[in-house]
Amino acid sequence: MGLSPGEKIVFIKGENGDFIVRKVGSIMDLAGCLAGFAVPKSDEEMNQLLADHAAELDDATKSNATPVSDGEAA
Secondary structure: OOOOOOOEEEEEEOOOOOEEEEEEOOHHHHOOOOOOOOOOOOHHHHHHHHHHHHHHHHHHHOOOOOOOOOOOOO
C-alpha cells in the first residue's frame, strides 16, 4: 500500500463481509491531479460545444422510418 509510519488508514466493510483497507489522505494530496487537462473554456465556447453535442444527439435519434399513421391518434 505504500504506507509510511503515522499515515492513517480506514477499514471499510464490504457487502460480502470482507474488509477493504483504504489510505486516508488530505485534500492537499490532490494538488496537481488535474495537471495536463485543457484550459477551461469561455462561456461562448461551452455554449457552442453544448449546442453541437445536442445537435449530434438529435441527429442520432432521427430515422428514415416510414410513418405508421397519418399523424392522427387512434
